[in-house]
Amino acid sequence: MPWVIALLVFLPAAAWAQQDAPRLLSDSPEYCAELSGRFAVLEPEAPAHLRLLADEGRQLCVEGQTRSGIAKLRRALKEAQRGE
Amino acid sequence: MQILLVEDDAEVARFVKKGLQEAGHIVEHVANGRDGLFMAASEPFDLLILDRMLPGGVDGLRILETLRGQGNKTPVLFLTALGAVDERVKGLKAGGDDYLVKPFAFAELLARIEALARRPTMEVPATKLTVADLEVDLLSRTVTRGSKRIEVQPREFRLLEHLMRHAGQVVTRTMLLEKVWDYHFDPQTNVIDVHVSRLRQKVDRGFDLPLIHTVRNAGYMIRADA
Amino acid sequence: MAAPAEEVGGWRDIGAYLKSAGFRFAALFAVLFLAAMAGFALVFWWGTAGTLSRQIDDAIRADAIGLQEAWRGGGANAMKDAIGERLAVDIDDHAIYLLMDEAGYRLAGNLDRWPRAADTPGSWSADTVRRDGIEVPARLHSVPLEQGHRLLVGRDATDREKLRALLSEALLWSFAVAVAFALAGAAALRRALADRLRAASTTAGAIAAGDLSRRVPLSSQRDEFDQLGESMNAMLDRIDQLMVGIKGVSDSIAHDLRTPIARARMRLENALLRAPDEESLRAAMDTTVADLDGISRVFQALLRIAEAEAGARRAAFAPFDLAAVLADAAEVYSALAEERGQHLATQWPETLTMVGDRDMVLQAIANLLDNAVKFTPEGGTIRLSASAPARGKREITVSDEGPGLAAEDRARAGERFFRADPSRALPGSGLGLSLVKAVATLHGGELRLGDAAPGAARPGLEARLILSSRA
Numbered sequence: 001m002p003w004v005i006a007l008l009v010f011l012p013a014a015a016w017a018q019q020d021a022p023r024l025l026s027d028s029p030e031y032c033a034e035l036s037g038r039f040a041v042l043e044p045e046a047p048a049h050l051r052l053l054a055d056e057g058r059q060l061c062v063e064g065q066t067r068s069g070i071a072k073l074r075r076a077l078k079e080a081q082r083g084e
Numbered sequence: 085m086q087i088l089l090v091e092d093d094a095e096v097a098r099f100v101k102k103g104l105q106e107a108g109h110i111v112e113h114v115a116n117g118r119d120g121l122f123m124a125a126s127e128p129f130d131l132l133i134l135d136r137m138l139p140g141g142v143d144g145l146r147i148l149e150t151l152r153g154q155g156n157k158t159p160v161l162f163l164t165a166l167g168a169v170d171e172r173v174k175g176l177k178a179g180g181d182d183y184l185v186k187p188f189a190f191a192e193l194l195a196r197i198e199a200l201a202r203r204p205t206m207e208v209p210a211t212k213l214t215v216a217d218l219e220v221d222l223l224s225r226t227v228t229r230g231s232k233r234i235e236v237q238p239r240e241f242r243l244l245e246h247l248m249r250h251a252g253q254v255v256t257r258t259m260l261l262e263k264v265w266d267y268h269f270d271p272q273t274n275v276i277d278v279h280v281s282r283l284r285q286k287v288d289r290g291f292d293l294p295l296i297h298t299v300r301n302a303g304y305m306i307r308a309d310a
Numbered sequence: 311m312a313a314p315a316e317e318v319g320g321w322r323d324i325g326a327y328l329k330s331a332g333f334r335f336a337a338l339f340a341v342l343f344l345a346a347m348a349g350f351a352l353v354f355w356w357g358t359a360g361t362l363s364r365q366i367d368d369a370i371r372a373d374a375i376g377l378q379e380a381w382r383g384g385g386a387n388a389m390k391d392a393i394g395e396r397l398a399v400d401i402d403d404h405a406i407y408l409l410m411d412e413a414g415y416r417l418a419g420n421l422d423r424w425p426r427a428a429d430t431p432g433s434w435s436a437d438t439v440r441r442d443g444i445e446v447p448a449r450l451h452s453v454p455l456e457q458g459h460r461l462l463v464g465r466d467a468t469d470r471e472k473l474r475a476l477l478s479e480a481l482l483w484s485f486a487v488a489v490a491f492a493l494a495g496a497a498a499l500r501r502a503l504a505d506r507l508r509a510a511s512t513t514a515g516a517i518a519a520g521d522l523s524r525r526v527p528l529s530s531q532r533d534e535f536d537q538l539g540e541s542m543n544a545m546l547d548r549i550d551q552l553m554v555g556i557k558g559v560s561d562s563i564a565h566d567l568r569t570p571i572a573r574a575r576m577r578l579e580n581a582l583l584r585a586p587d588e589e590s591l592r593a594a595m596d597t598t599v600a601d602l603d604g605i606s607r608v609f610q611a612l613l614r615i616a617e618a619e620a621g622a623r624r625a626a627f628a629p630f631d632l633a634a635v636l637a638d639a640a641e642v643y644s645a646l647a648e649e650r651g652q653h654l655a656t657q658w659p660e661t662l663t664m665v666g667d668r669d670m671v672l673q674a675i676a677n678l679l680d681n682a683v684k685f686t687p688e689g690g691t692i693r694l695s696a697s698a699p700a701r702g703k704r705e706i707t708v709s710d711e712g713p714g715l716a717a718e719d720r721a722r723a724g725e726r727f728f729r730a731d732p733s734r735a736l737p738g739s740g741l742g743l744s745l746v747k748a749v750a751t752l753h754g755g756e757l758r759l760g761d762a763a764p765g766a767a768r769p770g771l772e773a774r775l776i777l778s779s780r781a
Contacts, residue, residue: 024406024441026397026420038398067442071401078399167610168617169669170626187606189599239641265638267672278645301599 027070032061035073042080050076050083085130085201089113090120090147091163092138096186100133100163103190104197117142124151129158131197136164136175145178152179159200163193191302195254213248216308218287218295220248229291239264240283247296247306256303280304332503336496343495347488351481359477362470363449367434370451373405374463381455386411389461390418404466406439406448412458421462428452428462436467447471506535510542522550552620567608574601611745618670618748632662632704635672636696643679651688658696664704664779666753671777674749677742678708678773685712685771693762698779703755706775709762714769720759746775754778 025031039046039054046054057072087104091097092115101111112129114120117138124132124147132151136144148160159181164171167185175183182196213220218229225241227234236244242264247255257276261267284296297305373396380392386409393407397420408419416422427437431454438445450464513526525546526539581594640656647654675694682692690711699705743757750757755777762770 021438021440021445022408022425023422024420024439025422026400026403027442031420034394035398067403071403074399074401074403078401081399168613173626185610187602189603265642267638267669275642275646278649279642282645282648301596 027066029061029066032058032066032069032073035070035077036061039073039077039080042077045083046076046080047083050079053079085109085197086128087111087131087133087197088120088124088127088129089133090115090117090124090138090144091133091135092116093135096163099190100193103194107194109197116140117144117147121147121150124158125154125156131200132158132160133163133193133197134160134180136162136166136171145175148175148178148180161193161196161200163188189256189301191254191299192256192258195250195256195259195303198253199250199255199259213245213251215248215251215295215306216293217291218248218306220245227287229287234286236283236286240279240286243279243283244287244306247304251306254299254302254305259303332500335503336500339499340492340496343492344488347485347492351485355477355481359470359474362473366449366465366467366470367451370449370463370465373407374451374453374461377407377461377463378453378455381461386417386459393418404469406450406462406464406466408460408462410460410462417459419462421464424460424462425450428464431460439464439466441466506533510535510539513539513542517546522546522553556616567605570601570605570608574598574605577601614670614673615745615748618745618752621752624667624752627665627667629663629665630668632664632671632696632706633658633660635668636662636675636694636706639672639675639679640694642676643683646683647692650683650686652683652686653689653691655691655693656695657693659698662696662698662704664777666777666779667749670749670752674746674775675706675708677746678706678775681742681771681773682708682710682712686710687712699776702779704777704779706777707772708775709770709772711762711768711770714761714771715759743773746773750775750777754780 036054036058043051043054053072054076057069057076060066060069060072062069087109089097089100089104089111091100091113094115097113097115101113104111112123112127114123118140120134120138121142134144134147138144138147144162144164151158151160160179161182161184162175162180163184163186164175165186172183172185181200184193184196211221211223213222218227220227220241222245225238227236227241227244243260246260246264257274260276260280280296280298284294288294288296293308295306295308297307299305377389377392380388384391389409393409396405397407406419406421408421408424409417410424411417414424421439425435425437425439425448427435428450429452431452433452435450435452437448437450439448440446447467447470448464449467449470450462453461453463455461509529510526513524516524525543528536528539528543577594578598581591585591585594636656636658640654644654679692679694686692692711693707693709696704696706747757755775758774758776760772760774762772
C-alpha cells in the first residue's frame with residue numbers, strides 16, 4: 001500500500017522533470033537549411049570534394065537523415081573555412 | 085629469662101624446653117603461629133624463639149613483622165629448617181636478631197640465646213674487659229695478664245675480645261666466624277680451633293688458672309673458675 | 311549435552327582465531343593491500359575521468375572567454391554571429407550555447423530554453439538535455455552579461471559519463487579481484503607464519519608433554535625464526551644441564567650420604583645391643599652426634615652448590631674488595647698451616663675490587679686452601695695469589711706441593727663427591743671443588759686445574775679460579 005502512494009507521488013514528478021529538460025535544436029531540418037546557406041557563401045572558392053560533401057549532406061537532410069546531413073555539412077564548412 | 089617458644093614439632097619443642105628450663109629459664113611453648121602471635125603480643129617476654137614454618141596461616145616471619153610493626157622490640161631468634169642464605173637474610177631483615185638452622189646443637193642455641201640476652205648491657209661502651217687477672221684494654225689494644233704483657237695479633241685480639249664480652253657464656257665456632265671474621269662460610273676443617281688454641285697458648289700457658297675452656301660439642305668459653 | 315557445548319566452543323574458536331597473531335598479520339597485509347589498490351584506483355580515476363572532466367571545463371571556459379570577446383567587440387549581434395559560426399563547424403556536435411536577453415527571449419544558441427540547474431549566474435552545473443528525444447548529460451556554465459543578458463556555454467558530457475561508467479565497472483571488478491587476492495595473500499601469509507613457527511611450537515609442545523630431549527629443528531635460512539629456535543635450544547640445553555645436576559645430586563645422595571647414615575645407625579644399634587657400660591654408650595652417642603653433624607654439613611654444602619649453580623644468588627651481588635677477602639682467608643688458614651709446619655706465601659695487589667657474592671668467593675678460596683693444607687706435606691709451601699689479568703677479570707691462584715691431580719681426574723674433579731682415589735682416607739666430603747666450580751660459574755668465570763710444578767715427581771695442584779669482576 002505505501003509503495004502505491006510513493007509511485008503516485010513519484011510519477012508526476014518524473015513526468016514533470018521530463019518535460020523540463022531543454023531540447024537541443026541543432027538536429028532539425030531548419031538547421032540543415034541554415035548550414036546549407038552558410039556553405040553556399042563559401043561554395044564558389046571551395047574545392048570539389050568539399051562541394052560534393054556538402055551536396056551529400058543536403059541530400060541526406062532532404063531524405064530525413066538530419067543528423068548525418070548536418071554532420072557532413074559541418075565538416076564541409078570546417079574544411080572550407082580552414083582553406084581560407 | 086622468660087622465653088616464648090613457638091615451634092610446631094613436638095619433639096624439638098620438648099627437647100628445647102627441657103634444655104632451657106635446666107639452664108634456669110622459664111619457657112612457654114605454643115605450637116602454632118596464631119597462638120604465638122597472641123601470646124607474644126599480650127605478655128612480656130625476654131626472648132622469643134620462633135620457627136619459621138608454622139601451621140595456622142601465620143608463619144614465624146609474619147609474627148615478627150607484626151610485632152615489630154607494633155613497636156615490640158623483644159629479641160627474636162629464628163630456629164628453622166629454612167637454611168638458605170636468602171631465607172636467613174629475609175629473617176634478619178624482618179627484624180630478627182639471630183638465625184639458627186636445624187639441625188642444631190643445643191649448646192649453640194643456648195649460647196646464642198644468652199648472647200642475645202646479654203646484649204643490651206653491652207651497648208654501654210667499655211674501655212677495659214677483665215676476667216680474673218686477664219685484662220684487655222680496648223683503647224690501647226693491649227692484653228695483660230697479671231703484670232705480664234701478652235703480644236697478640238690483631239685477629240687474636242678480636243677473638244679474645246669477643247670471648248671476654250661473652251665471659252661465662254658459650255661461644256660456638258659459628259658465632260666466632262660470624263662475629264670475629266664477619267663471614268658465613270663453612271670451613272671443611274676446624275680452622276677456628278687452631279686459632280683458639282694459639283690464643284690459649286699465649287693467654288693460659290705459664291699461668292696457674294686456665295681461662296679459656298673448650299666446651300664439648302659446643303665451643304669455647306672464657307671463665308675464671310675451673 | 312554435547313551440541314550446545316560445541317556451539318559455544320565454536321564461537322570461542324572463532325574468537326581465538328581472530329585474536330591469533332597469524333590472523334592479525336594477515337589482516338594487516340590484506341588491509342594494506344586493499345589500501346594500496348584504493349590509492350591506485352584514485353590516482354587512475356583522477357588521471358582518466360578526472361582529466362576528461364577538466365578538459366570539458368577548460369573547453370567551456372575557453373569558449374566563454376572567446377564569446378565574451380565578441381560581445382565586447384560588437385555586443386549581442388557579434389556574439390550571436392560568433393555562436394552561429396561555432397555551431398556551424400561543430401563536427402562532434404557536443405557544443406551547447408544559449409544567449410538570452412533580459413526578457414528571456416532566445417537570441418542565439420542550440421538550446422530551446424534555459425536549464426533550471428544553471429539559474430545561478432556564473433555557476434557551473436550539470437543537467438540533462440534532450441537530443442532527438444534521448445536524454446543526455448551536459449556540463450553547463452552560465453555567464454552573466456550586460457543589460458540582463460545571459461550566456462550559457464556547455465558541453466555534451468556523454469563521453470565522460472560513458473568513460474566514468476566504464477571505469478567504475480572495471481574498478482569494481484578489479485576491486486573484487488583485489489579482495490580475493492588480499493584474502494588469498496593473507497591466508498598464504500598466515501600459513502607461512504604458522505609454518506615457520508610450527509617447528510618451535512611443536513617442539514615446545516613435545517617438551518611440555520615430557521620429552522626433554524627434543525630440540526627445535528633449524529632451517530638453513532638463519533632468519534629471526536631460526537634465532538628463536540636457537541635461543542630455545544640454548545635454554546633447553548641449560549635446563550638439561552641443571553636437570554643432570556639434580557640427578558647427579560640425587561645419585562650422590564643415594565650413594566655417599568646413605569653410607570654415613572647407615573654407619574651412624576649401625577653404631578647406635580650396636581651400642582644398644584652390646585654396650586658394656588654407660589660410658590661406652592655415651593661415647594657411641596657422641597660419635598653419632600658428630601656423624602649427624604657431618605651429614606648435615608654435607609646437605610648444607612649440596613644446597614649451596616645447587617644455589618650457586620642455579621644462579622639464584624646473582625641477585626644479591628654487591629661490590630667488595632677481593633684483596634680483603636683474600637687477606638681474611640689467608641689469616642684464617644695461616645694458623646692451620648703454621649700448626650702443620652707449612653708456609654703460606656701470599657701475593658696480590660693492594661685492592662682488587664669486583665662485584666659478586668663475598669661469602670661464596672670466600673667459601674671457594676677457603677675450600678681451595680683447605681685442600682692445599684690437607685695435601686701439602688710438612689715443611690711445604692702453599693701459595694695464594696691473585697691478580698687482574700685482563701679488564702673485567704680477576705684470577706685467584708692456589709698452589710700446593712701435594713701429589714697433584716692426574717689429568718684424567720681433573721675433568722671429574724668438579725663432580726660432586728668425586729675424590730681422586732688416593733685421598734679417600736682424608737676427611738672432607740669431596741664437595742669442595744664442586745662448590746668452587748659452581749662459584750666460578752656463578753661469577754661468569756671458570757676453574758682451571760693444572761700442575762703447580764709440571765714434570766716433578768709430586769707436581770702439586772695449581773687451582774686457578776677465574777672470575778668476572780662485573781656483575
